[in-house]
Amino acid sequence: MTTLTDPPKESFRLSMLIYDTRYRSMTIQVVAMIGFMLLAAWLINNTMTNLATLGKPVNLGFLTDRAGYDINQRLVDYSNNDSHLRAAFVGLLNTLLVAFLGCITATIIGVLVGVLRLSKNWLVAKIMTVYVEMFRNVPVLLWIVLAMAILIESLPAPRAFRGAEPEATMKLFDTVAITNRGVYVPEPLFSNSLGNIHLFGSSSLRFDLSVDLLVLAIVFGLSLFGIAKVNARAHRIQDATGDRPKTIWINLGLFFVPSVITLIALGFHLGYPELKGFNFTGGTHMRNSLIALWLALSLYTAAFIAEIVRGGILAISHGQTEAASALGLRPGKTMRLVILPQALRVIIPPLISNYLNLTKNSSLAIAVGYMDITGTLGGITMNQTGRELESVLMLMGCYLLISLSISSVMNWYNNRVKLVER
Amino acid sequence: MSNVSFVRTEMLPEQMPPGSSVGFIGWVRANLFDGWLNSVLTVLSLAFIFYILSGLLPWTFQSVWNAASLNECRDIMNETWGSTHGHACWGVINDRWLQLLYGFYPPYPATPTVNVGDGTGLLPAFFRPNLAFVLLIVAVAPVLFTSLPRPLLIVSAAYPFLMPWLLWGGSVWGPLMVAAGFAIGFFAYRILHDIAGGLVALIAAIVLPIIWWMFLASVVATGLESIISISLPEVDSRKFGGFMLSILIGVVAIGCSLPLGILLALGRQSDLLIVKSLCVGFIEFIRGVPLITLLFVASVLLNIFLPPGTEFDIILRVLIMVTLFAAAYMAEVVRGGLAALPKGQYEGADSLGLNYWQAQRLIIMPQALKISIPGIVSTFIGVFKDTTLVSIIGLLDPLGLSNAIRADAAWNGVYWELFAFIAFLFFIFCFSMSRYSMYLERKLHTGHK
């Protein structure tokens, strides 16, 4: 007779940490963790020792000191009496501004060029190819510097506008001045202004929000909501009766009338730039450094986006085009209604990384003197205070935060438009 | 019987297509003037091209080549064309092109230990960087073009040790001893693997070379140098500049980042949580910050992170940071290659009973890397273009040199010519590489369909 016995309970041996696959992965991880921590400790220890020798212990106190320098391009109020932190905040907003503008124009140009590269017109396709190759194969820093140089050299200086017979004149019925210091465009002004909301008190992150613009935005939002309602009703009626009521006039009215009434109530008028003293005053001043950076970054990134768009379109099988033709859609509509929506799915992931690249490349602003966060926190502040470690780490932190937010927003969008596979 | 037939019995002779749809005219009609929209586009494009060329061509070709300063250029222009506008002054390139290519690298490094005078006339100028560049092509070619004879791979293996010696000079024994460290590791693994088992062999293969490099290599190198002295005159890395510096940074960064990137990619794919999060953290951190901040780290912080008293020059520090930067991007490229492999390959390797590293080495990596080559080439192009950023931290790459050249009283005020020259060289270099990468993509494409 045999008795069934349990196999002897395996006792734990040290060698199992290495040879037993159950434990080995644990061992490797622990070793990796210890290695990483040792490395980190080593680096931190070195840093502390070195900083102690230099007599510069880590201290963020410098951020509240008076900055003492001026920044020309700013979205929020700032003067040289403000703190370094405020200057960094101004810089951060400038980074976001140029990244935002750049991403939009790069997308527009990129899609246009990508589609035109596939044009049946040989000449147009070739010009677009030359554009793409030229921008992709020359460093972006060179393009930025070149764009700046072209703007400075080819546009007239403000003094050319002076005199009885000026060499240069303002464009668009004397409303826009294009100079080599930037472009002056009319600014919106409100004579019955409702004032500003001051956010965050007097801290470094203080921010003025214009109530006028807020009201306008709300009114406009309500208009859009109304239009959506009208359309929904029209749909319902169409579904029920087969007749769609005419909505175009109601929609147009909803779109314009409330906003226009609000504008009139607020006393909306335009402030035109005029030559006064050394410069144009009044109007909104878009500085050359911003324009050069914006232009160079969008053109450079657009070349990459064009390639992505082209690849995305080519990836859609030819049968889709044929099917669309069979349905009687014209080429333009085929592109808009059939090809592009499908290509979008292929396009979006690489598009995200190009947006990220554009944002990161905006740090080259320093080459044209656009005061982004690299120029303020990583430039003048670092230089004047001598706090390299703190400044550079904070700078990296800011970019990391921007990058991670962009990629998470875009990934969320990507997941939404992704084809749901079953 | 009538012979009348209502059916044609012989074919009509083929007629030529109408003249308007073949030949040049046909091509023009089909491609340029097909409908009114296309016609408008064509006319606009022609006007655009004419506008660009009418400005560019006279500037490029009605230019001054022989002038030693900008003022001389302006004088010649005024004499010849009556104005200084719209004419290039290529004299600056003529004067400084060697500097733009090689920086301050001495054409004939002085005081060689093997006494051959100052070397002038014996060898062509800049033979060391030129030789290093030619050897680079020879070393890379067998990797990129699979049709080349395999023995060329020896050059590829020797190149990482040969190149620093050629460029920086010094005793040949230094690089040789570093290479010896790898050999020691390799043989230690081979020998110990059979005697003491894989793990001991692996540890020995890592520890022994480190001991060798840290304590023995320099002693042995000095000893050998005193017995048989083979050395090139030393060149300080501060002398490096111009395109040579750009290429050097690009090549070293890609070369060193490849192994690092592979490890990171494997780490990111692995199911070991801590290893994975460390790798993901590193990759995302590096990819999330601009290169310029990493260069700030190289220029102002790296010395603070290292033990007190360590000091190595800015070019090495930049090389380290650019390598780390490239490694993160390389990891993503390799990860793409790994993801593109069919799952069957992994399962096949498992079913053969291969362990993880064997499977990676014999089955996965060779295929994944082959797929990744276009991505690697475009990463290289990106890094190569990004080397211009080092001008911001004061290194004299072509863009930095253009500033230094403008600081010379003779050339103060020269912009377009320098930019055009630099852009042209970058374009040639990057364009040819991107064409190669496309060719490769096409080649790989057919193989996988």
Next chain:
Amino acid sequence: MKKSVILGALTVAGLAAGAAAAGTLDDVKARGKLNCGVTTGLVGFAAPDANGNWDGFDVGVCRAVAAAVLGDPAAVEFVPTTGKTRFTALASGEVDVLARNTTWTFSRDVDLKFEFVGVNYYDGQGFMIPKDLGVSSAKELDGATVCIQTGTTTELNLADFFRANNISYEPVPIETNAEAQQQFLAGACDVYTTDASGLAATRATFENPGDFAVLPEIISKEPLGPLVRHGDNEWGDVVRWTLNALISAEELGITSANLEEMAKGTNNPEINRMMGTEGSLGEMLGLDAEWAKRAIAAGGNYGELFAKNIGEETPVGLARGLNAQWTNGGLLYSPPFR
């Protein structure tokens, strides 16, 4: 010298090298080269020529120190630094001395832990304008667009000046002198402000220098001088007294032409002490007796350096002004060699 770059890097990566306890002077002697931080390029002060040889007024100081310490004015490794990288380069030991028209300020001296060894150029911040702007004083610049180089003391001075005079301006920050010049010439800014010497140097290279004028106001004191790290007094002394030797040499009439003659011995004991024929000043510094003679031989005395690089005969065309010897009404006043 390091044996090989890879070996060096590997060793460095692997092990914590012993702290550099030795003084900079010993380091320099052992290395056989002086590492000198200069600007990436400013006409007259430091710029590389087609062969990569550096030349200029600041470069002259570096060469004099190299000659004094190492006996060879060519034994200098020039490290181009930007406004941003210069202090780190010095603090980290990458350069032994920074001769890069750097203004001596309290915070740089005390907070950043540097030691300014003297002043080789007394400068001040000025404004340059195109003459057709019709401005004769900086106080009339209300609303003007001003080009400034970032990373310098000038942008702080500028902000202070306009605030004190209660007038507004629009700053255009610029990284290098070359770009500032481009913008200024094209009229993208009305005014260019930097050190008066820099203005003169820049103006000198214009196609029509006569169309531009430097305004009379000097809005700041900018004593420019070489600096070394805090805490290494021996090395600081070497650089300080090399600079003083150049200044004293001019005062005492020692030039590169009569140097050999003077070195044979004169009736003036101070000259003899400097030339090493009397006393043991060189020994006290940790150098040999002829250190000062070599320093002067490297590029001449202060006056000669000035005349050759930035003086009125050069394109830069600076007058001595404040930088004349105290005997001529200037500020140059070297402590005695005794």
